[in-house]
Amino acid sequence: MSATIHRIGGREPSLEPMLSLVAPDLNLVNAVILDRMNSDIPLIPELAGHLIAGGGKRMRPMLTLASARLLEYSGTRHHKLAAAVEFIHTATLLHDDVVDSSDLRRGRRTANIIWGNPASVLVGDFLFSRSFELMVEDGSLKVLKILSGASATIAEGEVNQLTAVRRIDLSEERYLDIIDAKTATLFAAACKIAAVVAERGEREESALDAYGRNLGIAFQLVDDAIDYISTAEAMGKDAGDDFREGKMTLPVILAYARGSEGDRAFWKEAVxxxxxxxxxxxxxxxxxxxxxxxxxxxxxxxxxxxxxxDALGGFAPGGAKDAMVEAVEFAVARAY
Structure with a gap:
């Protein structure tokens, strides 16, 4: 576990290079998002817009766009697919906040607190449905298989996490299985579909899948660490949410395993x-x-x-590759 990540030019890593790289494409993706979250039922765009416009980094659709740039793809299919990725992500957030009874997300009141649990669940379902419409419109069975499989895996990961809540005996292996499913899977799919639309081979698909998956795991590990070292303002959620919900994240698993008898008694009571x-x-x-x-x-x-x-090693040097490397550095540096 001694791997070190080298920062570009010694400066603090940032998402700005990736944002600059994909800005024109991201504007088109945002236009698709705004169009497709519209509905004759006013509550749907109102509630969906609260979360979609709530200050998220658009990390997952940006990964689709950046991966397409890395592959020098010049078409437009990835715009709708990046929007589909964001809808899948937003739908899972709406459902997660209901399951977790969360009060804050990205520093704002959650949709379930404002509009109630039933509305949040149903609008999440609406966004899932919209994502599948976009996939079908793309016309690629391979893309459909990747994104629909990711959606099913995310749901499995959430159920796995639900059944692991307040389980002091949760193993590190099962914890990693949970975060691989509920977080890393969508990162991986977001990157991999770019290789499909760019009509690249299995090597590029596998490399981008590995890039996204490992980035997703790193991203979630940092999130779980931040819960024990940061403030509500910095996190955009209530400090200690994971602790109060009895979630056995890796910091707790390690602290429990290394604790004295008295420490372990505390953790058992807390969890x-x-x-x-x-x-x-x-x-x-x-x-x-x-x-x-x-x-x-x-x-x-x-x-x-x-x-x-390392998964990007086989791709040619350039601005897209540099931006994707720095996105990893940024994800890890958030905790420092």
Missing amino acids: AGRRVADEDFAEAVRLVQASRAVEDTLARARHYGQRAI
Whole structure:
């Protein structure tokens, strides 16, 4: 786990190079998103727009666009498909916030708090349906297979996580299975479909899948570490949400495994939902940091980030490749 990620020119990594690279395409994707989330039922665009316009980085559709640039694809099919990717992501967020009873997302009140759980679930279903319309319009069975398979895998990952909540015995292996399914799968699919529309071979498809998947795992590992080292303002959600929901993320798995008998007794009570006060979360933060669980979680994130960068090794140098490398660096650097 000692892999190190080299920063370009010694400066802080940023998403700006990728944003600049895909800006014209992203404007076209946003136009598709606005068009397709429209409905004669006013609540649908109102609720969907709250989340879609809520300050998200558009990371997943940007990956589709950047991957297409990497492959020098000059067509337009990827615009609708990038919108489909964003709709899948947004739908899962709407459903997740209902499942988790979340109050904040990206620093704003969640849709389920404003409009209620039933509306959030149903609008999420609407966005899933719109994503499948866009896939069908593309006309490629291979693209349809990749994105529909990703949607099913994400749902499986969410159910797997649901059944793992408040399970103090959750293994690191199962945790990685969960984040691979619920987060990394869509990153991988978003990148891989660019190789399909660009009519490239299996080698390019596999390389972009590996890039996206490893980036997605690194991204989620950093998110899980941030829950124990950051503030609500920095995270865009309530500090300690994962802790109070009894989620066994990697920092907790490592802290529990390394803890004393007294530490383990605390974690058992906390994960069972009997220690959820602010002072309990403060104790959890202390134990996680004292056991070096955060450092080791971030070391694993760097490891997967380096694997993502290595997956681009077979592609020609250029602005697109540099931007995709720096996107990995940015994803990992968010915790520092």
